[in-house]
Amino acid sequence: MTSSLAELEQPPLEPPSLFGNTVSGTLHDLSIPIGVMPPLVRESAPAFAVSERSEAFRRRFYPDTNLKTWCDWHWQYANRITSLDQLGRMLRLSPEELAAGTGLAALPLAITPYFAAQFNPDDPADPLRRTMVPTVAERTLNPGESADPLGEDGHSPVPGLVHRYPDRVLFLATDTCAAYCRYCTRSRCVGKPHTAGTAGATRKRWPAAIEYIKNHPEVRDVLISGGDPLTMSDAALDHLLSRLRSIPHVEIIRIGSKAPIVMPQRVTPSLLRVLRRYHPLLMSIHCTHPDELTPESTEALRRLADAGIPLGSQTVLLKGINDNVADMKSLLHGLLKSRVRPYYLYHCDPVQGTAHFRTPIFKGVDIIRGLRGHTSGYAVPTYVVDAPGGGGKIPLMPDYVQGYDGEDLVLRNYEGGLYRSYDPAAPAVCEPHAGTAQGGEPCW
Numbered sequence: 001m002t003s004s005l006a007e008l009e010q011p012p013l014e015p016p017s018l019f020g021n022t023v024s025g026t027l028h029d030l031s032i033p034i035g036v037m038p039p040l041v042r043e044s045a046p047a048f049a050v051s052e053r054s055e056a057f058r059r060r061f062y063p064d065t066n067l068k069t070w071c072d073w074h075w076q077y078a079n080r081i082t083s084l085d086q087l088g089r090m091l092r093l094s095p096e097e098l099a100a101g102t103g104l105a106a107l108p109l110a111i112t113p114y115f116a117a118q119f120n121p122d123d124p125a126d127p128l129r130r131t132m133v134p135t136v137a138e139r140t141l142n143p144g145e146s147a148d149p150l151g152e153d154g155h156s157p158v159p160g161l162v163h164r165y166p167d168r169v170l171f172l173a174t175d176t177c178a179a180y181c182r183y184c185t186r187s188r189c190v191g192k193p194h195t196a197g198t199a200g201a202t203r204k205r206w207p208a209a210i211e212y213i214k215n216h217p218e219v220r221d222v223l224i225s226g227g228d229p230l231t232m233s234d235a236a237l238d239h240l241l242s243r244l245r246s247i248p249h250v251e252i253i254r255i256g257s258k259a260p261i262v263m264p265q266r267v268t269p270s271l272l273r274v275l276r277r278y279h280p281l282l283m284s285i286h287c288t289h290p291d292e293l294t295p296e297s298t299e300a301l302r303r304l305a306d307a308g309i310p311l312g313s314q315t316v317l318l319k320g321i322n323d324n325v326a327d328m329k330s331l332l333h334g335l336l337k338s339r340v341r342p343y344y345l346y347h348c349d350p351v352q353g354t355a356h357f358r359t360p361i362f363k364g365v366d367i368i369r370g371l372r373g374h375t376s377g378y379a380v381p382t383y384v385v386d387a388p389g390g391g392g393k394i395p396l397m398p399d400y401v402q403g404y405d406g407e408d409l410v411l412r413n414y415e416g417g418l419y420r421s422y423d424p425a426a427p428a429v430c431e432p433h434a435g436t437a438q439g440g441e442p443c444w
């Protein structure tokens with residue numbers, strides 16, 4: 001640890017641009033190929049991959065910005081698109097997007113130029129665009145929705161820390177993200193520094209949260225989340241990781257981040273030097289759709305994997321975005337190729353103003369049914385519903401177990417065929433339950 005907390009309490013860079021760049025060009029000038037392109041190779045190659053699509057966007061809308069600057073995550077962060085006016089010069093906004101207005105949603109608008117480059121400018125149904133561009137649907141509070149559906153605030157012994165499970169805690173290190181997902185479970189608390197200029201306030205919570213962990217030896221696993229921890233400086237991350245790693249009973253440190261997807265330039269050699277010091281350190285990557293797997297994000301994931309960081313994915317099931325087997329399989333296969341193990345598929349939490357993203361719960365079970373057996377097990381995440389009120393993650397599976405018939409357990413395979421597995425010990429196991437398997441009755 002080399003920095004004091006006071007030194008680290010610098011708010012993240014915020015628009016307006018530190019580099020004096022302005023958006024120019026119009027939608028009608030824009031001709032961007034759809035799909036993932038291979039990275040360009042140039043004589044003065046930038047320090048990061050730049051796809052043809054991103055390059056066309058940069059030339060059109062940021063002609064005064066050179067490639068080196070475009071590849072600087074500080075520039076990407078400082079030049080986030082934060083108003084519909086700005087966005088309207090890049091995208092043909094739909095009536096629903098225009099009606100979102102400004103300042104009405106709990107969540108601000110912020111999109112890195114890199115990620116905006118991946119949107120289809122003419123199609124409001126474009127999956128990536130839908131995850132980031134607000135619509136008027138966010139104004140509606142729907143049945144079953146609330147600001148804090150998981151009851152995190154009720155499981156927070158000190159500000160910025162959630163202790164819901166026995167042996168692990170969620171450390172909310174920052175309230176800031178590189179880009180704001182319209183379905184965010186923490187829309188009640190993230191993005192506030194962006195408008196209120198109080199980024200340093202979240203860091204003031206750290207000492208009490210660290211002290212809590214020190215005083216709870218049962219905590220062996222700390223998940224650093226937020227907000228997005230990778231919006232913090234290397235020095236701030238180093239400071240936090242060193243404090244946590246110095247606690248003897250903290251075995252595992254995890255970081256949850258969407259930065260490798262929306263601001264992949266953040267994964268710099270300097271960041272990797274910091275992260276490497278704190279193994280075992282794992283990272284959960286928030287990803288949504290196969291179109292997110294660009295040359296840039298692929299490079300970010302490669303760098304993280306090469307640094308020895310086990311990578312897992314977290315995906316929210318979103319209506320009209322990834323709620324079909326083909327897109328989900330494409331995403332999961334792409335992640336595995338980038339050495340990211342599919343980890344969780346979440347039912348979309350009932351956060352206020354998100355009904356337009358939510359599928360029926362059993363849609364997720366159908367998708368798992370379409371994956372299990374049809375692709376390698378490594379590619380199949382666990383589908384979970386995060387129980388409202390703080391019940392924790394509850395996994396849901398297709399009905400592979402049909403029940404007992406005598407001493408046979410009847411199982412359904414991925415093709416729908418029924419198979420018997422001789423299992424004579426089972427009735428004793430089931431004895432405490434009503435309807436025990438004696439006499440061939442299913443025990444559940």
Ligand code: SF4
Pocket residue numbers: 176177179180181183184185186187190226227228257258286
């Ligand atoms: S990156 Fe995570 S915390 Fe930030 S807006 Fe998206 S879902 Fe919410």
